[in-house]
Amino acid sequence: MTTDPYAAATGLVERCAAAYVSGVPEDAADDGFFGPASVTWRVSTDLASPVAGLRSLLMQALHPLAMAGVDQHSGWRRDPVGRLAATSAYLATITFSERAAAAAAAARVRRIHDHVRGADGVTGRRYAAADPALLLWVHAALVQSGLAASRAFGTPLSADDSDRYVAEMRVAAELVGVPWPLVPASVADLERYVASVRPELRCTPAAAESMGYLLDPPGLDADVAGFWQDVRDAAIAVLPDWARAMYGYGAPQPLTPGRRTEIRQSLGVLDALVLSEPGVLEARQRITLRMRAVRSA
Amino acid sequence: MKARRLAAAAMAGGAAAALTVVLLRRRPGRLRYRRGLAALRLFVRGGIRYAGSAPRLFAAAGEQRQLLREDLALQTAEDVADTLGAMKGVMMKIGQMASYVDDGLSPAVRRTLARLQDSVPPMSPQLAAAVVAEELGAPPERVFARWDPQPIAAASIGQVHRAVTRDGRAVAVKVQYPGIAETITADLSNVALLRRMLRITAPAQDVDALLTELRERIGEELDYTREAENQRLLAAYYDGHPTIHIPAVIDELSTRRLMTSELSGGARFAELARWPQHERDLAAETIYRFVFRSLYEVGAFNGDPHPGNYLFHGGGRVTFLDFGLVKHFTQAELQPLLQMARTVCVEHDPGAFRRGLEDAGFLRAGAPLSTQAIVEHLAVFYDTIREPGPLTITGDYASTVVRRFFDVRSPVAEYISVPRSYVILQRINLGLFAVLGELSATADWRAIAEEIWPFVQGPPSTPMGQAEAAWRARHQAIAA
Numbered sequence: 133m134t135t136d137p138y139a140a141a142t143g144l145v146e147r148c149a150a151a152y153v154s155g156v157p158e159d160a161a162d163d164g165f166f167g168p169a170s171v172t173w174r175v176s177t178d179l180a181s182p183v184a185g186l187r188s189l190l191m192q193a194l195h196p197l198a199m200a201g202v203d204q205h206s207g208w209r210r211d212p213v214g215r216l217a218a219t220s221a222y223l224a225t226i227t228f229s230e231r232a233a234a235a236a237a238a239a240r241v242r243r244i245h246d247h248v249r250g251a252d253g254v255t256g257r258r259y260a261a262a263d264p265a266l267l268l269w270v271h272a273a274l275v276q277s278g279l280a281a282s283r284a285f286g287t288p289l290s291a292d293d294s295d296r297y298v299a300e301m302r303v304a305a306e307l308v309g310v311p312w313p314l315v316p317a318s319v320a321d322l323e324r325y326v327a328s329v330r331p332e333l334r335c336t337p338a339a340a341e342s343m344g345y346l347l348d349p350p351g352l353d354a355d356v357a358g359f360w361q362d363v364r365d366a367a368i369a370v371l372p373d374w375a376r377a378m379y380g381y382g383a384p385q386p387l388t389p390g391r392r393t394e395i396r397q398s399l400g401v402l403d404a405l406v407l408s409e410p411g412v413l414e415a416r417q418r419i420t421l422r423m424r425a426v427r428s429a
Numbered sequence: 430m431k432a433r434r435l436a437a438a439a440m441a442g443g444a445a446a447a448l449t450v451v452l453l454r455r456r457p458g459r460l461r462y463r464r465g466l467a468a469l470r471l472f473v474r475g476g477i478r479y480a481g482s483a484p485r486l487f488a489a490a491g492e493q494r495q496l497l498r499e500d501l502a503l504q505t506a507e508d509v510a511d512t513l514g515a516m517k518g519v520m521m522k523i524g525q526m527a528s529y530v531d532d533g534l535s536p537a538v539r540r541t542l543a544r545l546q547d548s549v550p551p552m553s554p555q556l557a558a559a560v561v562a563e564e565l566g567a568p569p570e571r572v573f574a575r576w577d578p579q580p581i582a583a584a585s586i587g588q589v590h591r592a593v594t595r596d597g598r599a600v601a602v603k604v605q606y607p608g609i610a611e612t613i614t615a616d617l618s619n620v621a622l623l624r625r626m627l628r629i630t631a632p633a634q635d636v637d638a639l640l641t642e643l644r645e646r647i648g649e650e651l652d653y654t655r656e657a658e659n660q661r662l663l664a665a666y667y668d669g670h671p672t673i674h675i676p677a678v679i680d681e682l683s684t685r686r687l688m689t690s691e692l693s694g695g696a697r698f699a700e701l702a703r704w705p706q707h708e709r710d711l712a713a714e715t716i717y718r719f720v721f722r723s724l725y726e727v728g729a730f731n732g733d734p735h736p737g738n739y740l741f742h743g744g745g746r747v748t749f750l751d752f753g754l755v756k757h758f759t760q761a762e763l764q765p766l767l768q769m770a771r772t773v774c775v776e777h778d779p780g781a782f783r784r785g786l787e788d789a790g791f792l793r794a795g796a797p798l799s800t801q802a803i804v805e806h807l808a809v810f811y812d813t814i815r816e817p818g819p820l821t822i823t824g825d826y827a828s829t830v831v832r833r834f835f836d837v838r839s840p841v842a843e844y845i846s847v848p849r850s851y852v853i854l855q856r857i858n859l860g861l862f863a864v865l866g867e868l869s870a871t872a873d874w875r876a877i878a879e880e881i882w883p884f885v886q887g888p889p890s891t892p893m894g895q896a897e898a899a900w901r902a903r904h905q906a907i908a909a
């Protein structure tokens with residue numbers, strides 16, 4: 133697809149960890165848009181969140197116009213890690229930061245989106261990143277992935293909490309410019325919305341290329357690749373069947389309890405690596421303390 | 430005996446050395462996970478001296494965790510699972526095993542290790558009390574006359590509380606995190622993942638030996654009844670010893686997940702460092718005698734010579750704590766170690782020394798090396814006991830020994846491997862050296878070694894040796 137050389141993904145763990153830390157305030161003036169009592173905080177701190185992140189990228193990339201915008205504007209080939217870290221920082225900020233900081237981060241993203249326009253090379257359709265329809269797809273993929281990953285590999289949410297999570301997350305969509313009434317407010321709404329978009333989805337060459345890179349970063353040490361593979365298998369395993377088919381991935385290994393445990397163990401190793409990055413433990417402790425404070429209140 | 434233990438350590442060190450080298454060898458274009466590798470390195474870290482600051486570093490980590498993180502205390506079994514499940518407890522245990530051996534670990538690795546330890550807060554008083562109730566059938570205030578709800582120390586996968594029994598004995602109660610044994614057991618069964626983590630740093634054959642040994646030892650540590658058994662065994666053996674003290678286990682208040690033993694006072698290792706040199710020498714002599722008497726007469730080697738596991742009382746009297754990681758040796762396993770010491774230190778027979786190494790599996794038979802080269806490579810491990818006379822074990826000497834372990838550029842190194850039963854020795858040996866080196870301990874180590882070597886059984890060489898001989902005579906009289 134492209135002959136562009138890929139930048140090395142050096143520093144993936146470090147930079148994503150730093151991005152995360154930057155989003156967790158030390159003395160928060162307010163609880164932000166979600167707060168320590170929210171389901172969103174629980175989902176965001178779940179062991180399975182890397183799986184959720186990977187799955188949402190896989191889902192988002194299936195929208196040809198969303199993918200074209202990333203492909204033609206974000207420069208991810210030059211700095212793939214930087215692109216991921218920026219997304220991590222943004223998500224941490226809108227989740228854990230004070231309202232002012234979250235709103236400012238969202239405003240920055242909207243300003244960038246205003247300049248991202250073009251035409252998809254495959255369908256020829258025009259796109260604009262600020263188009264609520266694209267933003268909504270990106271949002272829905274994220275929310276659905278949070279639910280799917282926790283259900284399979286983390287701490288599953290009750291049906292009520294799942295609905296609460298979808299409803300809470302409407303704020304995130306609104307922050308980037310999706311009109312409130314358009315955003316699904318329950319799991320049922322969310323599933324209906326995803327089904328409605330499905331006819332537009334396909335695996336374009338840009339999607340195949342970028343996701344191929346993400347799932348199997350070139351040059352990854354063979355042994356390390358072994359446990360990265362668990363994370364990526366996990367993300368693929370919780371994709372809808374039709375999405376797996378679009379990418380041409382084979383049927384996943386059945387998710388037996390043993391396999392689930394193995395994946396959780398790999399996630400634990402990954403988590404320990406992230407935890408040892410500067411500031412991560414402190415950031416998590418701040419979050420834990422705030423969540424406890426509301427639990428016991 | 431020190432000699433054989435040194436030799437064994439050398440071998441084990443060789444394995445660890447190889448791992449380290451593989452780790453440190455940068456692979457161009459594969460640096461993406463460099464930090465990850467750095468973290469993974471600690472899983473296989475073994476066999477190295479601990480840096481001067483390491484004991485304090487780890488004590489500090491533990492103390493901090495107790496004092497500052499009460500607000501984060503684990504309140505439920507789910508909190509325990511979140512914190513120590515999914516491999517983290519296993520990583521911590523392996524890291525802990527390697528924590529005090531350090532040949533100049535990169536600051537990043539040290540930090541990773543410390544972070545992992547710091548990330549585990551104590552149990553809340555309620556959770557600890559619930560474990561006591563579960564294990565002993567009643568809440569701690571009823572089981573004990575007095576119970577201190579605040580832990581005094583972090584223990585392996587648990588924490589230690591002070592208490593007074595109903596018959597008035599001051600005790601230390603080690604309480605295991607609920608559910609942790611099941612979690613770690615499950616995680617240890619993921620051999621593929623453990624091997625993957627270890628293989629990043631180690632050649633295949635060493636990985637399997639290391640892995641098996643680590644799994645067994647960690648598995649044993651989960652069951653406090655084993656630790657109690659070991660402690661009881663050693664307490665009985667050293668009963669009445671002039672300078673070695675092992676706290677008694679309170680059997681009726683000990684279970685798989687909870688262990689109660691006599692509470693001991695005494696100075697910590699850091700304080701000993703400020704005592705006069707003759708006090709430090711005496712303490713070192715006691716530690717040395719303890720290690721080798723235990724090895725050759727009880728066939729038991731405490732795998733955890735962490736400075737935090739000693740309490741010092743002056744006059745060379747030392748209390749030894751924590752027997753969670755005791756390795757038992759059969760006579761057949763001890764013989765090669767003795768054989769090597771005898772041939773190199775007493776008989777000065779290089780050919781026999783080499784055969785001993787080969788027979789025990791330390792040295793590949795038929796290696797294209799001169800016997801002289803082999804002896805020269807390994808002689809440093811016997812330096813303290815090759816000749817009689819007072820000798821000071823310095824920090825520099827300890828470092829030299831470690832560097833030699835890790836000198837994989839030596840043509841000898843590639844023919845050295847560590848048979849599985851000796852893998853754990855690396856930990857103990859290098860840990861012991863580090864302790865003695867940190868104390869700058871002086872003694873006639875050869876003379877003490879001769880007292881203990883079964884093939885010499887030399888006369889007492891120090892006042893402590895005389896006191897010990899008298900104790901042994903009493904002991905044997907009782908046994909007879």
